Amino acid sequence: MSSFSIERLSRPLAKHVRRFGTKVINNVRTTRGNYAKVTSADVQHFKSILGEGNVLTGDQDVQPYNVDWMKYMSGESRTVLKPKTTEDVSAILEYCNDKMIAVCPQAGNTSISGGSVALFDEVVLSMQRMNNIIDFNPLSGVLVCEAGCVLESLMGHVESHGFMMPLDLGSKGSCQIGGNVSTNAGGIRVIRYGTLQGCVLGLEAVTADGSVLDCLNTMRKDNTGYHLKHLFIGSEGTLGVVTKVAILCPILPKHISVAFIGLDSYEKVLKLFSIARQEFAETLSSFELMDNTTITAVEDNLKLGCPIANVHPFYVLIELATSQPNLNRHLENILEKALDDSIITDATTADQTSTINKIWKVRERSIEALMKYGYVYAYDISTPLNCFYDIVELLRDKLKDVADCKAVCGFGHIGDGNLHLNVATREYNKELSGIIEPFVYGWTSECRGSISAEHGIGYIKRNYLERTKNGKALGLMQSLKHTMDPKCILNPYKVIPPSET
Template identity: 55%
Template sequence: MLNAVVKFVTKPLGFAQLRYASQGLPQLSSEKYNMSRKSFGSVESSDVNFFKSILGDDRVLTDEGDVQPYNVDWLQHCRGQSKVVLKPKTTQEVSKILSYCNQKKLAVCPQGGNTGLVGGSVPVFDEIVLHLGLMNKVLSLDEISGVLLCESGCILENLDSHAREHNFIMPLDLGAKGSCHIGGNVSTNAGGLRLLRYGNLHGSLLGIEAVKADGTIIDCLGTLKKDNTGYHLKHLFVGSEGTLGVVTKVAIHCPIMPKAVTLGYFGVESFENVLRLLKAAKLSLGEILSAFEMADFDAITTTTKNFKISNPISDYPFYVLIETHGSHEGHDSEKLNQFLEEQMASGLILDGTIASEPAKIQSIWGLRESIPSAGLRDGYVFKYDVSLPLQHFYRLVPQLRAKLGDRASVVYGYGHVGDGNIHINLTVPEYTKEIHSELEPYIFEEVSKLKGSISAEHGIGFSKRNYVQYSKDQSALHLMRELKQLMDPNGILNPYKVLPEVK
């Protein structure tokens, strides 16, 4: 649902919310968060004519109805006021656009699949949307090294399908894989479901091409696994969310496609037992362990209820999903079945099912991957993506249930226990500033106390920019500002994002 505008309402709305819901749109971010526009230029007809001279009429959108979907994030939390969407097809076109915008001091919001959770890919005011969806070519795939070279607008699922045709897979897998772009994945340093096995993008990314704010094309598009020549400039763009440059091409190392995939789905009594099960899985499954996911009762129940899908096992306080990637189906299934028998005997697993058939595997993964959007059917969802030490992984969920009480319809946690990344969802009947102010900065303060990170895999974007100090000290923030000033002195690239406002 790349550009869908959907509003699920179950209870009467306040006047302001009703006004926007009647239009099928959320409140403007600038109003909702009381923002002031920076002193950028405003787009005029002469600017539009220049963009059309580069892109042609069909790749410059100015009609309000055509532009509006690019102004709204998929969660319906943020809404910008852009009047222009540009759709380049080449790096050279991106370069010409940015060079012109930099001279005119026109702010630009780079946008890929727009699947983020922190408002990083939509404008706040009238920034020009630079949508990269037409830069979607796979340029090459080396069938010996597994190095895939592609443009940044390629959809992750399409890249994975292409890689599988050549006996490789993409090293990351996300619930949004059918919509998200690889450039956005790199720009937010996306983690995903199998980071436990294949690591994060800093390790898989071999090279990058990006365009700076002034139009300069930075060619760091190397394809070598080992290149220790000077500064690792490509990593400046990983996680920078389009604030330092626009990613246009990437080189990714793809692992060999596993010959055997086996999936276990288990019911567990307590989170303490989830952690014991993780330790047992590492010891018993070792090198074939590719994913270890957890979801609590409310996460699964909300999903099965709202999407009318079945839970393959009975109701339990916690559920664990364990996946293996290996080279021999019989061997891997035997190991996972033995693991199930041992842990049922120990009492860590109360019930479970194991699948090696693709259809059943897809069905179970579909249940897990549907969790992020399930709560949207019940009202407004506050979503938090944080990393915590494993002993504290689930601690915030009961704290938040107690804090909000019956003002929240449901509070649940799920995520990647294997790498310490939990997603916390709080569904309320409607957005209110009172509840928002109770949650933030409280959640980030608690995460900081527990020595965690306020952003695990979805970036900082717009919604977390004023809370970066809970995970980065002032010396780090000072260096980040210096890099921003060096690479984008006019501040035109994705303003109001990542870096906190200087007061």
């Protein structure tokens, strides 16, 4: 697949109102917790652990770690720590826990939920130096690596052994595997390989008091009590800092075929999906939906051509992967029948790597194209497939009279019910945000969907978590947090709603 590294795009930063240690973001007021401020003595202690060059305190050095890539969240951290080993992380957390210093773990900082940057002056714990590949076993297909490894580097390493990573993201050139695990990132091939909850065999994590929890199992079967690794997968650094990961990698397929298809209704998208699952049950790895508004943004803002010439309301990208030849011919036969049956209106296929990469760029760079308008309200939800696209049309109608609205569109992973809903405007507007978010999350709750399909809760969605989790579940989450992090120093203000902390 093509390599798209997340850029620091020039966009207006959302305005945060600050008053006496309080921030108001999205009309939600958050007050700084009763944490210690980092002193010069603390900085010297961190330097004694990490060395002079791995403790950043200068404004210019710290600033890139204080802003997320969507320019939505901005923090006020004045200290960035860059550990090299698990022992470094342990020593840092033990000290911070003792001194009551809040810590914000940070991987590639590609989050769109505000979970990877400090909200106030928390110490940023950057994992980028922990980037060693520890082992890859070609017999079992198990990769063991440190949390700071960039996903694209891991993909290249295992591909050289004839294997592939079970996840592929548009941010692969920047995101780190520890962040992927901590947010339970999904990506474009969940339909074939599942989520990271199933692919991660084991991990190592450091808890708030500096204790190292070694659950770095590499066996596919380990039925020995509680599966503690799952506490950290998707917990976004609020329960512990993931330092090492063991991941099961599938065999790299010898043959890949891709189709880019135009359709005239969402109902026909679902018909095509049903056909694809029946005809390509063993080979279907991706089934991606894009609407016309998304494709228009890619064409106009990035100057990437649509793979098919005619304009259609909906587009689908199908990827098949197998070790057997003649895959493309079978795909063409099925599409020809779908065309004869008026299920699809146009299609093109490819089985050459260069052409496949060009087609995937149209999908992978969709959010980048939308960001060129100025500001993007991005929502990552999962819903039943029968109502998957309804919210796009409902929101488009709701915002039809908003002059600043440049685009309302949807794209995503039909195979796992994950819709990326986006509203693009020239600049951020808190009143507009206050209209969109309750509407989107209220509708999602009514559909018994999830307000976060793969990007986590972070800060931005924490006050809407009750739309997905009931009181009992939130109470258990609260109990786990206070058991594992009694002083709440790990990624405070994130995931758990303020009423629950």
